[in-house]
Amino acid sequence: MKSVRRDSMPIRSSNDVVLARQKVRQWAADMHFTLVDQTKLVTAASELARNTLDHGKGGQMVIEQVDNHSRGGLKLVFEDQGPGIPDINAALRDGFTTGNGMGLGLGGSKRLVNDFEIESQPGKGTRITVVRWK
Amino acid sequence: MERIPILRMGQFLLVTIQVDMHDQLALQLQDDLTQKISDTGAKGVLIDISTLEIVDSFIGRMLANIAAMARVLDAETVVTGMQPAVAITLVELGMSLAGVRTALNVESGMELLYQMRGDFHSELEG
Numbered sequence: 001m002k003s004v005r006r007d008s009m010p011i012r013s014s015n016d017v018v019l020a021r022q023k024v025r026q027w028a029a030d031m032h033f034t035l036v037d038q039t040k041l042v043t044a045a046s047e048l049a050r051n052t053l054d055h056g057k058g059g060q061m062v063i064e065q066v067d068n069h070s071r072g073g074l075k076l077v078f079e080d081q082g083p084g085i086p087d088i089n090a091a092l093r094d095g096f097t098t099g100n101g102m103g104l105g106l107g108g109s110k111r112l113v114n115d116f117e118i119e120s121q122p123g124k125g126t127r128i129t130v131v132r133w134k
Numbered sequence: 135m136e137r138i139p140i141l142r143m144g145q146f147l148l149v150t151i152q153v154d155m156h157d158q159l160a161l162q163l164q165d166d167l168t169q170k171i172s173d174t175g176a177k178g179v180l181i182d183i184s185t186l187e188i189v190d191s192f193i194g195r196m197l198a199n200i201a202a203m204a205r206v207l208d209a210e211t212v213v214t215g216m217q218p219a220v221a222i223t224l225v226e227l228g229m230s231l232a233g234v235r236t237a238l239n240v241e242s243g244m245e246l247l248y249q250m251r252g253d254f255h256s257e258l259e260g
Contacts, residue, residue: 021154
């Protein structure tokens with residue numbers, strides 16, 4: 001997987017979540033993803049950015065246009081130094097929530113992308129990497 | 135403070151969401167609408183989301199909450215104009231918006247509200 005271009009932005013407020021959505025929309029549109037795929041990417045980004053803010057106490061989003069044997073993809077990495085996720089399998093189940101949400105954030109956003117990876121260490125933080133391929 | 139405007143039309147309240155809402159703004163709208171239903175005795179709420187490019191679980195929950203709170207306050211809610219890509223994504227995300235009435239556009243949304251409140255239809259026509 002080679003990197004075509006890369007950028008990052010902080011996620012420290014709910015306005016940053018809006019800006020993250022807009023950035024993902026812009027990149028996905030530039031890459032000519034279909035409207036449905038753009039919508040899925042932006043929605044997944046919104047869920048994950050909100051998780052970074054609410055559960056991770058803030059962090060950053062790295063956005064990267066990648067290329068895998070001439071197949072284009074948009075990769076998003078959400079990183080925080082928050083409390084971490086003690087039980088990742090439980091956190092991925094629909095309906096699991098520690099906050100005031102629907103519990104659809106993680107499991108739901110996983111369904112909206114092609115690749116989904118969580119690394120989390122209790123007390124150290126969480127990194128969620130997602131890719132949607134064209 | 136930034137707010138989504140709520141318009142009153144007879145027995146109904148109309149809201150058009152035209153901005154990319156951050157979470158506080160969505161919560162504010164939920165509170166404002168509930169208050170307005172109580173203040174005006176409105177019997178229906180129409181929320182047009184035709185310009186919304188995404189509905190994530192937070193906005194979805196807000197819509198479901200508004201419908202539930204309105205119901206408790208004796209008002210019906212109709213959400214109109216959801217874009218097809220938004221609908222596809224929302225269902226894949228895992229939200230079916232059970233309990234929220236929907237219509238394809240504002241016109242059929244208004245019709246639906248009148249139907250649900252048949253008694254007010256005649257009042258407006260007469």
